[in-house]
Amino acid sequence: MNELLAEFLRGYTATNEWSAIMPEIMLALLALGLLVSEMFLPKAQHHLIPRIAIWGQVLIGVYAFSCIGGCLTSSGSFFSGMILQTDVSQMMRPFFLLSSILVCYLGRIYLSQQSLAKTEFYHLVLIISAAMMLLVQSSNFVMLFVALETVTVAFYVLVGYCRTSPFSLEGGLKYLILGSLSSAILLFGIVLLYGVAGNPQLPGASPDSLNFQSLQAFIALNQFTGGNLLVNVGAILVVAGICFKIGAVPFQIWVPDVYQGAPTPVTAFLAVASKAAGFIVLLVLVQGPFLALNELLVPVLSFIAAATILFGNIAAVTQRNLKRLMGLSGIAHAGYLLIGVVAVMRGVEWAVYAVIFYLVTYLLASFAVFGVMAITAKADDANQQLDDYANYSRKQPFLSGVLTLGLGSLAGIPPLGGFIAKLFLFVAAYQAGLYGLIAIAILGVVISIYYYFGWIRECYFGVPTSEIVEDTCGQSTVADRTLLGALVAGTVLVGVLPAVLPIIP
Amino acid sequence: MTVGLNAFILVAALLFAIGMVGVILRKNTLVIYMSLELMLNAINLALVAFSRYNNTMDGNLFVFFIITVAAAEVAVGLAIVVALYRRRQTVMVDQLNALSR
Numbered sequence: 001m002n003e004l005l006a007e008f009l010r011g012y013t014a015t016n017e018w019s020a021i022m023p024e025i026m027l028a029l030l031a032l033g034l035l036v037s038e039m040f041l042p043k044a045q046h047h048l049i050p051r052i053a054i055w056g057q058v059l060i061g062v063y064a065f066s067c068i069g070g071c072l073t074s075s076g077s078f079f080s081g082m083i084l085q086t087d088v089s090q091m092m093r094p095f096f097l098l099s100s101i102l103v104c105y106l107g108r109i110y111l112s113q114q115s116l117a118k119t120e121f122y123h124l125v126l127i128i129s130a131a132m133m134l135l136v137q138s139s140n141f142v143m144l145f146v147a148l149e150t151v152t153v154a155f156y157v158l159v160g161y162c163r164t165s166p167f168s169l170e171g172g173l174k175y176l177i178l179g180s181l182s183s184a185i186l187l188f189g190i191v192l193l194y195g196v197a198g199n200p201q202l203p204g205a206s207p208d209s210l211n212f213q214s215l216q217a218f219i220a221l222n223q224f225t226g227g228n229l230l231v232n233v234g235a236i237l238v239v240a241g242i243c244f245k246i247g248a249v250p251f252q253i254w255v256p257d258v259y260q261g262a263p264t265p266v267t268a269f270l271a272v273a274s275k276a277a278g279f280i281v282l283l284v285l286v287q288g289p290f291l292a293l294n295e296l297l298v299p300v301l302s303f304i305a306a307a308t309i310l311f312g313n314i315a316a317v318t319q320r321n322l323k324r325l326m327g328l329s330g331i332a333h334a335g336y337l338l339i340g341v342v343a344v345m346r347g348v349e350w351a352v353y354a355v356i357f358y359l360v361t362y363l364l365a366s367f368a369v370f371g372v373m374a375i376t377a378k379a380d381d382a383n384q385q386l387d388d389y390a391n392y393s394r395k396q397p398f399l400s401g402v403l404t405l406g407l408g409s410l411a412g413i414p415p416l417g418g419f420i421a422k423l424f425l426f427v428a429a430y431q432a433g434l435y436g437l438i439a440i441a442i443l444g445v446v447i448s449i450y451y452y453f454g455w456i457r458e459c460y461f462g463v464p465t466s467e468i469v470e471d472t473c474g475q476s477t478v479a480d481r482t483l484l485g486a487l488v489a490g491t492v493l494v495g496v497l498p499a500v501l502p503i504i505p
Numbered sequence: 506m507t508v509g510l511n512a513f514i515l516v517a518a519l520l521f522a523i524g525m526v527g528v529i530l531r532k533n534t535l536v537i538y539m540s541l542e543l544m545l546n547a548i549n550l551a552l553v554a555f556s557r558y559n560n561t562m563d564g565n566l567f568v569f570f571i572i573t574v575a576a577a578e579v580a581v582g583l584a585i586v587v588a589l590y591r592r593r594q595t596v597m598v599d600q601l602n603a604l605s606r
Contacts, residue, residue, distance in 0.1 A: 141567075166589070169589040170604055176582050177598075181541065191551045198564075256604075
C-alpha cells in the first residue's frame with residue numbers, strides 16, 4: 001500500500017504542470033486581491049473594486065486565451081490524471097470567463113440598488129468561475145467532486161446574498177438542502193463505482209478506480225461479460241446527481257423557487273454557467289466512463305429529455321412572475337440540450353459541438369434578457385411581474401428592443417442565434433434517429449413562442465393600468481447600452497453567420 | 506471474527522436510506538441538516554470499507570475531502586438558517602413558503 005501511495009504522490013511532484021491551469025490560478029489570485037483591496041483602499045475609493053474585478057478578468061482572458069499564453073493549444077493529461085484538457089474543455093474556459101465578466105457587470109447594477117456588502121459578491125463569482133473551469137477539465141472523481149462542491153457552496157452564499165430579503169434567504173435555504181441532497185446522491189454513486197471497479201477479484205479492476213480512463217476500461221470489460229448491477233446503480237445515481245444540477249425533470253423542483261429568490265445576476269449565472277458546467281460534465285461522463293452503458297442510459301436520458309421539455313414549457317405558460325418564467329423556460333432549454341447529449345450517445349460525434357454552440361447562443365440571449373431585468377428591477381428584486389413591463393417600449397425603447405431580440409433568440413426565431421443553435425441540435429438528433437424527441441422538441445418550441453411573445457406583446461401593446469410616469473428607477477447608462485447592444489449584435493451575427501464562432505468543425 | 510465487506514456496505518446503505526428519508530419527511534431545517542450529515546457519513550463508511558478491502562488508498566483520501574466539504578456546507582447552511590430565523594421567526598420548512606406563491 002505504501003508503494004502505491006508513494007507512486008500516487010510522485011505524480012504531483014515530478015513535474016511542474018501548474019502552467020496548464022494558469023487562468024484558474026490567476027482568477028483565484030484576483031479574487032483574493034479583491035478582498036485585500038477592500039481592506040486597504042480608503043472608503044472613498046471602494047467604487048473601484050467592481051472595475052478591478054471586471055477589467056482584471058478581461059486582462060486574464062486576453063492573456064490566457066489569446067496567443068500570448070498559448071493555453072488554447074495545450075491539451076493532454078495533467079497532475080497524474082486529475083485534469084484532462086480536450087478541445088471541449090478549452091472552448092468552455094473562455095465561456096465561463098465571459099459569463100462571470102457579465103455577471104460581475106450585472107452585479108454592479110444590482111448592488112447599486114441595495115445596501116449590501118459588495119466585494120464578497122465579486123470574490124465569490126470569480127471563485128465559482130475558476131472552479132467551473134476546473135470542473136469541465138476534471139478527469140477523476142475526486143477532482144470532479146471538489147470542483148463541483150466549490151461551485152455549489154459558493155452558489156449557496158450567492159443565492160442567499162440579499163440578507164435583507166426573506167425571499168433570497170428562502171431561496172438560499174432551498175438550494176442548500178436540495179443541492180446537498182443531490183451531492184450526496186452523486187457521491188453515493190461515485191462510491192459504488194469506486195468500490196466495484198477497485199475490487200481485485202473482478203476482471204479489469206484498477207488500483208486507480210476513481211480515474212475516468214480506468215473506470216471506462218473496467219466498465220467496458222464488465223459489460224462484455226454480462227454487466228454488473230452495482231455499476232449500473234452507481235452510474236444511474238451519478239447521472240441523477242448531475243441531472244439535479246442542470247434542473248432536469250424529475251429533479252427540477254428547486255429551479256423556479258431558487259431562480260425567483262436569487263438576486264437577478266445570480267439567477268443569470270445559475271441559468272447559464274451552472275447549467276453549462278453540468279452539461280459538459282454529463283458529456284464527459286457519457287463519452288468516457290459510461291460509454292459502455294449506453295444501452296442503459298440512452299432510454300433513461302431520452303425519457304428525461306422529453307419530460308423536461310414538456311414540463312418546462314407547459315409550466316411556463318401561465319407564469320406571471322418573470323424570474324420564475326425564466327427558470328421554467330430554462331428547464332425547457334435543458335431539455336433541448338439533453339437531446340444533444342442523447343444524440344452524442346447514439347454516435348453522432350459532432351453533437352457535442354452543437355451543444356456548445358447552443359450554450360453560447362443561450363449565454364448571449366439570456367444575458368441580454370437578464371441585463372434588462374436587472375436594470376428594470378425595483379428594490380424588491382424577487383417580484384418582477386409581467387405587468388411591470390406594460391408599455392415598456394414607450395419608456396425604454398432601446399431596452400425593449402434588446403429584450404425583444406433576446407427573447408426572440410431564446411424562442412428560436414430566425415435569423416437570430418437561437419434558431420441556428422436549435423437547428424444544429426435537431427439535425428444532430430435527426431442523424432441519430434431520434435424522431436420522437438424531435439417532434440416533442442418542436443411542440444415545445446411552439447409553446448415557448450407563446451409565452452416569450454406574451455412578454456414582448458406586454459412591452460409593445462400592453463394597456464397601462466395607470467398613467468405612465470417617468471420613474472427614475474430603471475435608467476440605463478451608456479455603458480449598459482453598449483454592453484447589451486453588443487450582446488444582441490452577437491446574437492444576430494451568430495444567427496446570420498454561424499461560422500463566426502469557431503465551434504463546429 | 507472478522508466483519509465482511511457486505512456487512513459494511515449494508516450498514517452504509519441503510520444509514521444512507523435513513524438519512525434520505527429524514528431529508529424528505531422531516532420539517533425542521535436543523536433535523537434535515539442532521540439527516541444530510543448522516544448521508545455523508547454513510548458515504549464515508551462505505552468509502553473506508555471499500556478502501557480497506559480493495560487495498561487502495563484513494564478512498565481514504567476521498568474521505569478527508571468529503572469531511573471538509575461537509576463542514577463548509579454546514580457553516581454556510583447554519584448562517585443562512587440564522588439569518589432566515591431573524592427574518593421569519595421560524596425554521597420549519599412547511600412555513601417557509603413565501604416563494605412558490
